[in-house]
Amino acid sequence: MKKPDGGAVAKCSSALIVISWFLVVLQSWSLSCLWVEAHPLCRCTHLMTPQELSVIRRAFVFGTFANEAIFITTDDEVYVFGLNCSNCLGTGDSLSTIVPKKLDFLSGRKVVSLSYGSGPHILLATEDGELFAWGHNGYSQLGNGTTNQGVVPILVSASLLNKKVIEVACGSHHSMALTDSGEVYAWGYNNCGQVGSGSTANQPTPRRVSSCLQNKVAVSIVCGQTSSLVVVDNGEVYGWGYNGNGQLGLGNNGNQLTPCRIAALQGLCVQQIVSGYAHSLALTDEGLLYAWGANTYGQLGTGNKSNQLSPVQIMTDKERVVEIAACHSTHTSAAKSQSGQVYMWGQCRGQSIVLPHLTHFNCTDDVFACFATPSVMWRLLSMEHDDFLTVAQSLKKEFDNPETADLKFCVDGKYIFVHKAVLKIRCEHFQSMFQSHWNEDMKEVIEIDQFSYPVYRSFLEFLYTDQVELPPEDAIGLLDLATSYCENRLKRLCQNIIKRGITVENAFSLLSAAVRYDAEDLEEFCFRFCIHHLTEVTQTAAFWQIDGNLLKDFISRASRCGAFKN
Incomplete structure (x- = not known):
């Protein structure tokens, strides 16, 4: 440079x-x-x-x-x-x-995960699964068996040979790593049991966190200042370490030297978890948000400053939450809703905000840039530059522009203006159609009657932007279209939208749609959701209105997963 x-x-x-x-x-x-x-x-x-x-x-x-x-x-x-x-x-x-x-x-080396401790020390994981560390090492938080500062990146190999690290997390002076096989390793400062070894002796090299995690597959790890949390593949959450403010959510304030499941979250499937200095947030697969721990600055968003020893649901009057944010060195919390609204609460520029406050921001990262103390990033951030229009941005700008379009679709009596060249380049369906039937001398209006206007407009916009902005309830129709037109990437995007909109009431209907449109990933997701919420799902109208063969297949598959065991 x-x-x-x-x-x-x-x-x-x-x-x-x-x-x-x-x-x-x-x-x-x-x-x-x-x-x-x-x-x-x-x-x-x-x-x-x-x-x-x-x-x-x-x-x-x-x-x-x-x-x-x-x-x-x-x-x-x-x-x-x-x-x-x-x-x-x-x-x-x-x-x-x-x-x-x-x-x-x-x-x-392609970086996939990065975290820092308060020392500060740095952990960095690469695409190849290598783990590097450097910086403060007074408590062996670098995992190299010494307490000497790491002046350059050190490859952490002890206990991690033949292991592929996919995620890292740092507390104030302890460290954690998650492998691609779902194993959790921890090391460093352990005065409160934050390493999860069963003692309070510092851990100089990575040691697998076992105990009740021995046969579990972890999918996410986070650290508070002196505490640790893990989400496993069935949505359960386990915590250990310092618990003086209830940040482990166990219903008490006693420290935990080994992992302990948060019983208050039983029956919920947690998808994301974050930790602040001494508080924690959890987001479920239904978009519900729970908070617990220290609340001196209102960082739990409960409307008061009382600590919570067990998870309590917040933002119950708001729409579905799709992302939460916190950082172990701050007392600030943030969340993003399904429609893109960003909320913040806790310590913000020295003030205490005790209820989620709607901001003008587009992403949770801005909350920490503008209001957190210190103004650190809560995650490794991807950069975007708007100093000129790229080809993609220019195409997006011209979508549905009657001044430059040379073709229009009529759907439900409404027109959508597009460009033949873009459609031919971006979609094999249109390429084939235009080559077979298109007459360049005729100004055509193509009538569409098998799909709704929002669905077809979203499809055409996708061809210009590679993005889909559609409510989950319309995404099923778009999934149908994507299947008909053999647009596999669009199918994946639709599945992601549907996943974010899944509820107990519509879960079985979505499962049926996933089977009908041969969306295997979505089918597996909906099936797992139904299993996690089996009692509620089986009491919905959608469950009893489903085709008998699908119902039989579901019951057979669920029994093989142990869903009906006592």
Whole structure:
């Protein structure tokens, strides 16, 4: 990467420039970040050119005061800059840097997961399943068996040989890794049992967390400051470590030295879980949101500041939640609804917001950029650049534009304006149809009567944008269309929309549709949902209205899964 002009560096003090670098990353992180736009330090000279910013693909701002940053370019080069506390930049020295430095040892490795601890220390997992660590190591949180700071990325191999790491998580001074086989490993500081080993002795190298997780398949891991949580494949949640504020959700405030299932979530299938400094949030497959733990700043969203030792449902008056966010170094919470509305609560710019507050943001990441203390990122973020229109953006802009269109469809008496060339290029169905029947000298209007207007318009828009914006109730019709037109990618997108809209009432109808349209992934998802909510689903009208053969097949399949065992 090209380095900035040295003359520009001399114009500001080193401290201001470091923060200026950080602000540049935050600006590219979130265009709607009002805090960044209003901050006086933004008036410092920006040291990265637009060309340099344009190659950033992923970014992560971290550190005790959010004054370190790491970013990954489009060609998988890893760069760092900032104050370099505890060698957390991994550059080989303890010097701060205002100029992004490349970590050569990580060149070409595709990063799939990244997390930081409060030390700070860094964990990074690659597409090949390798685990790297560097930074603060006073409690062996790097997993290399020593307490020496990691000045450069260290390949963590002890106890992980022949294991493929797919996800990492850090607490304040402990670490966790999840393998592709669903095993959980933990190491580092263990004063409260956060490593899950059954003792409070620090763990110098990765050790598999077993106990009641021995025969479970974990699918997600998160850390609070001194606590750990895991979601397993059947939607159960297990926690261990510090529990003084009830952040494990066990109904008490006693520490746990080994994993313990959160009994209060029994009967719910949790899909996502996040942890703040001392509170936790869980999102179920039905879009229900639960919170528990510390509540000093209202971070549980219950309307008061009382701690909760067991999960309580919040946002009950809002629409379905599809994403939740929290970070172990903050007391801030955020959630995104199915329609894209973003809410925040907890400690926001030093104020306590005790109920979910609707924001103008488009993503939960903006909440942490603008309002969290410190303003760290809660996840490794993908970057988007809007300084020019790409081919895809230009196509999107021209969809349903009568001024440039040369073809129109009539559906339910409404017109949709499109371009023959785009349809021929993007869809084999239209390519074949136009070659067989199209007369270039005739101005055609194509009538569509087998699909509804919202469904067909969404399909045509997909050909321009690769995206689908459709309510779940209409996605079944679009799935039918995608099956008829052999659009496999569109089928997958429809299935994802339907998954997010599944409820007890419609689950069996969706299962029937998945079978009818040969959507295997959706079929498996709906089947698992029905099994997790078997009693409720079997009492719905949809269950008893289904074709007898499908009903027999479901009962047979459910029995093989042990659904009817006492």
